[in-house]
Amino acid sequence: MAQMIDIAKEFGYRIRSFHHGVEAYKIADLLARDSISASIWSDWGGFKMEALDGVKANLPMVHRAGARAIVHSDDPSGSQRLLQEAAKAIAAGRQIGIEVTDDEAIRWVTINAAWALGLDDRIGSLEVGKNADVVLWSANPFSVYARPEKVWIDGTMYFDRSDPRQQWRTDFELGFVPANGGTR
Incomplete structure (x- = not known):
């Protein structure tokens, strides 16, 4: 991910989000610095070689660093339960001393995802003039x-x-x- 950030800068394009960023917590400061979101699972890790360092508090750690955290799932069951996935991440954060409010966590499912898609001016929050x-x-x-x-x-x-x-x-x-x- 850090290499892709460097390549994006070199060639003049912008990364909006890293998907499946199981280890995004390791570069959360870089994500925050460059305004890049992380679209990540709540608790997947260790299921294959590149996910060995996954941690359950990935979402709250990315959030705490100031980057946009997004609850992600490409599993049909998980995508129907994004709020429960967020709840698992909230609990994992609390276990390591990161308090995430419900108001902050709802953004993981709503406006942060809309922002990553470049649609936050039309969807993702309840505001006059937006679709909801x-x-x-x-x-x-x-x-x-x-x-x-x-x-x-x-x-x-x-x-x-x-x-x-x-x-x-x-x-x-x-x-x-x-x-x-x-x-x-």
């Missing part, structure tokens, strides 16, 4: 017990847990199936 999809949670969204209560996409409510027409039935063989057959 919003979830109202039953509890702290970093809790495994939190459930989405309402979901708005492009200003339209797409899910309301209190609406009996949207109650889901489950079947371990079929997965989740809407009771109304998937119609609106």
Whole structure:
């Protein structure tokens, strides 16, 4: 990563984010200095040779250095649980004395990712004039017990847990199936 930063400077291009930066904590100061984000897993490490030095506190260590940390997953299950992935990183940071507030950690999933894509002027935060999809949670969204209560996409409510027409039935063989057959 440090070599790529040098090459980018030499050839005049900009790196917005390093993905899969399992060892980003080692160069967090360089990332902060050059305004480069790290799109990283919460706790992957040791699963292959180049990930042997991965640590669970990678995200909070990058964050503490002043770089933009982004919770990343290229796994279908993990990408559905980015808030829980962030929660694991918050806990790992606390274990080594790094306190990350919920307000700071939510940025790992929202505005920091939008910034890395160059879209932070249009998405990533709730501001007048921006596009936003919003979830109202039953509890702290970093809790495994939190459930989405309402979901708005492009200003339209797409899910309301209190609406009996949207109650889901489950079947371990079929997965989740809407009771109304998937119609609106």
